[in-house]
Amino acid sequence: MTVTGPKGFRAAGVAAGIKASGALDLALVVNDGPEQAAAGVxxxxxxxxxxVLWSQEVLRHKRLRAVVLNSGGANAATGPGGFQDTHATAEKVAELLEAGAIDVAVCSTGLIGERLPMPAVLSGVDAAVKALDTTSESALAAATAVMTTDTKPKQTLRSHDGGWSVGGFAKGAGMLAPNLATMLSVLTTDAVVDPDALDAALRAATRVTFDRLDVDGGTSTNDTVLVLASGASGVTPGLDEFTxxxxxxxxxxxxxxxxxSEGVTKEVDVVVRGAASEQDAINVGRTVAxxxxxKTALFGSDPNWGRVxxxxxxxxxxxxxxxxxxxxNGVTLFANGTTAADRSAADLxxxxxxxxxxxxxxxxEATIFTTDLSHAYVEENSAYSS
Amino acid sequence: MTVTGPKGFRAAGVAAGIKASGALDLALVVNDGPEQAAAGVxxxxxxxxxxVLWSQEVLRHKRLRAVVLNSGGANAATGPGGFQDTHATAEKVAELLEAGAIDVAVCSTGLIGERLPMPAVLSGVDAAVKALDTTSESALAAATAVMTTDTKPKQTLRSHDGGWSVGGFAKGAGMLAPNLATMLSVLTTDAVVDPDALDAALRAATRVTFDRLDVDGGTSTNDTVLVLASGASGVTPGLDEFTxxxxxxxxxxxxxxxxxSEGVTKEVDVVVRGAASEQDAINVGRTVAxxxxxKTALFGSDPNWGRVxxxxxxxxxxxxxxxxxxxxNGVTLFANGTTAADRSAADLxxxxxxxxxxxxxxxxEATIFTTDLSHAYVEENSAYSS
Structure with missing residues (x-):
């Protein structure tokens, strides 16, 4: 179990027909409480x-009953019509859950600039509400339904000895260089956390995780990370502990x-130390990443520190x-303004x-998480629109 | 004729043995006057x-007798020893031309982090001084000797009705995103231009040309553009005209x-208009470029304006x-916050x-000149160190 690992949550993932392939493409995560604190970046x-415009607005109330997510279309750069589509989706979820639309966040991912097929989306919401369950199968279906060029679902569950846990899923394979937020991710917890603490914890957590991932410098139009707290464990952890x-x-x-991530053949940590400020360390790490x-030298397993x-x-x-x-990889190649070892000493x-x-x-200091730039990245991003 | 097109200049390009391939790798451009005004960015x-450190220093005197350039090694990140190598190269040129080392600029290009083979460099200077000539063959040899991954030499000559001209050459194929200057380029003119006017004209010219080229965001350690004025035409143009x-x-x-440029299959102009400032236009153009x-969508001939x-x-x-x-390509795909035409209407x-x-x-407004990102770029930059 993952997004439904913490008590108080149900999830579903269905094939709504938004993707032509017939794959799972609509996910729903519902918080059954007793509390419904929420935060987002x-x-x-x-x-x-x-x-994003919709979810930012509803998060002002610091609570969420549900999050509905779709792949197969980003609903970005779609004008007022696109916003109405998002609103109608939230309304439909709210109606079926007997909640207010203001308690429903919406996330979309896929091609920018295309309207969503709304009959498919709305009938998908119907099916998803019927399929809601607390099982790990339901959680996996939700994590799978948000995938675009991802080849596998990404789920997590971290349990605390105190009797509460944090679960969740994420999607994202390209356009990965979030700035204060990233791609789509929904996190859940059954800890008792008030909305302001939840917001503080989420900002602290994403600042050193999602914000430090930089595959290709592309900050998406749709990046969203949401966290929902049900309070179902009855345990109130300290803020540091929860964070x-x-x-x-x-x-x-x-x-x-x-x-x-798209075309990855190397998983690269760019660790920057001895910086005058953390922002300097981040700037250097991102520029290198x-x-x-x-990136092409890394793809070629070439320790070309001159490019660094x-x-x-x-x-x-x-x-x-x-x-x-x-x-x-542990070998100092450049120090004191000149070569410190032959580049061949580093094994990549x-x-x-x-x-x-x-x-x-x-x-x-700061660490940025990145990848190489391979033929497969070029292939995947030139062969079709995404 | 190009770098020797304007009167008062001789050039040479020789195979000094810096490159293992035996290709031309050392170039020399000499200003025989009567004037020797110079400027650089x-x-x-x-x-x-x-x-670069050396040439910036000698340019404080605003005059140059000669520029010596080598490919086969950038002499970057080489410490005090590398600086001594540059100094020794300038000294050698000065000795043979009966000038001061302070009148000799040095440019290098190639792999970062390797010392130059100085016996080859110094004997190459000997050979280059002997080969100096005003012919187009000499100019072509000089333009060829600075090439690295360039597949052809780049030369120019612009003549003015008033009896003077501007000539020059440039090299550069990767690491192309200059900032106030770029790669290596030597420009010559036989107009009479005082050093301060020459500096102003060069900064104005590079600001809208070399500074607007952005192939891969990489600002090299060696970028240098120099302009030398011989005054041999006897004509003093107006500053605007000369610029x-x-x-x-x-x-x-x-x-x-x-x-x-490396792996190019598309030559792309990113034209940004309606900006609040020229810097905003440049920032937007560079981010897109x-x-x-x-870039991968462009390689795939895909008018994916959502990524733009x-x-x-x-x-x-x-x-x-x-x-x-x-x-x-002339088709408005996005306007007023939403789709304006089907993407297939644009032919790429x-x-x-x-x-x-x-x-x-x-x-x-501002225009940034860029390229696509192709398999050949990845191949060229991952297959060997450069």
Whole structure:
């Protein structure tokens, strides 16, 4: 069990006919309480999809009864008509659950710029409400129904000794460089957490997990992470404790997202240390993680630290070439402004690669999670519209 | 004739043995005067190659007798030893030309992090000085000797009715996203231009040419554009007139650089209009030009304007989704917040693609020159170190 691992939640995933393939494409997660606290973080992209605009609005009330999600279409850049479609979807869910539309968040993912087939969506909602269950099969169906170019569902469950847990799922394989939020993810907990604490915990957790994933620099129009708290365990954890478990659940999902991202052949940690500020460390890490010359070298298992040095040097951060050092997979290749070891000393033949960049100007650090840039990435993103 | 097109210049290109292949790898351009005004713009990368540090220093005197350039090694991230190598190269040129080392700029290009084979470099300087000539063959040899992954030399010559001209060459095929300067380029003119006017004209020209080329977001450690004025025509043009001709020469080289960049199958103009400021227009253009999901769609001849909208929405600029419009190859696909035409209406099958993004919030504009992201780019940048 995952999204339904914590007590108080039911889920469903159905084939509504939004995807031409007939695959699962509509998911529903319902919070049966007794509490219905909720928080969310959303894409910073200015071009926001209709479901993001809607869900941001309903989250002002800090509670959610349900989240309905669809793949097969992002409902982004679809104008007022697209917003009406999102509203109608929430209304339909609310009607069947005897709730208010204001208690229903909506998430969509898929091609930007196409309207959704609403008859399919609305009949899918009907079917999903009927299929709601607490089983792991229902949770898996929900996690599967949000997939686009993902090859497998991503689920997590972190249980605390105190008798409560955090569960959830996520989707996302391309357009992965969230900014304060990412792709689609729904997290659940049966801990008792008031809405403001839930919001604080979610922001703290995503800041070091979803926000540190950067596959291709693309911040989607639809990025959404929601967390719902049922309070069904009756246990009220401390905020730090809850944040730790929520962060672990988010990190688990992030690692699964990276491992299944488009065309990935290398899972790369870009660790930046010795930065003047955490923001500097993030800027350097993201610039390296997004650099196509670095990414293609990694695809070729080539420890080309010169390309890393180039990327570091163009980042927005306090950088002194004289104190900079670069290590790859444990071998320091560049230090004190010049070569420290022959590049052949670093072995990049495996799937896991760690690049450690020490800026040598401060005490702050950050790690960005990224991948290489492979032929398969180009193939997957040029062969058809997505 | 090109770099030797303007009167007062000689050039040479020789095989010094820096490249293992035995190809031409050392170029020399000499200004025989009567004047020796010079100006330069350099990479904004903090990790600057030794020849950049040297050339920036000598340019403080605003005059140059010669520029010596090598391919086969960037002499970047090579520490004090690398700087001494650059100095020794300039000294050698100066000695043979009976000038001061302070009158000799040095440019290098190739792999970052390797020391140059100095015996080969110094004997190459000997050979180059002996080969100096005003012929088009000499100019072509110089333009060829700076090539790395370039498949052809890039030369230009723009003559003015008033009896003076601007010539030059450039190299660069990858790591192309200059910031105030780019790759390596040497421009020459026989107009009479004082050093401060030359500097102003060069900054104005590069700002709308080299600075607007963005193939892969990579700002090299070695980017350098130099301009040398001999005054040999005896004609003193107006500053605006001279800037126009210099800009045309730079633009000619930029178009050649884009057309021959690594793995290019599409030459793409990203035109941003209606921006609140020119910087906003540049930011939006560069974000779209560097976006891998946009670039792979273009490789696939797919008018996926949704990816363009996503990239626009994550750019640092004043953006209103409601006033944004996106046209590709003359067809408006997105306007007023929603779809304006079916994407199939835009034909991207040709090599030239124009994306026009109207932000609808102001009167500023800028065009960024870019390419697609193809299998050949990945192949070229993963198969070997460069």
């Amino acid at each position: 959303f894409t910073r992209n200015v071009v926001k999809a209709a479901p 730790d478990v929520l962060t672990a659940a988010c990190m688990d999902l992030v690692q699964q997202l990276r491992a299944d 997004e650099d196509n010359l670095v 040095a180039m990327a570091v040097g163009r980042a927005q951060a306090e950088i002194d070439p004289g104190t900079l050092s670069i290590s790859i 033949s495996g799937r896991a690669i760690e690049i450690v960049i020490d800026l040598g100007v401060g005490a702050s | 350099f990479t904004r990368n903090v990790v600057k190659a030794a020849p 126009d001709v210099l800009t045309a020469a730079c633009m000619d080289l930029v178009q050649q650089l884009r057309a021959d 560097e976006d891998n999901l946009v 909208a996503m990239a626009v929405g994550r750019a640092q600029a004043e953006i209103d989704p409601g006033t944004l419009s996106i046209s590709i 099958s040709g090599r030239a693609i124009e994306i026009v993004i109207d932000l609808g919030v102001g009167a500023s």
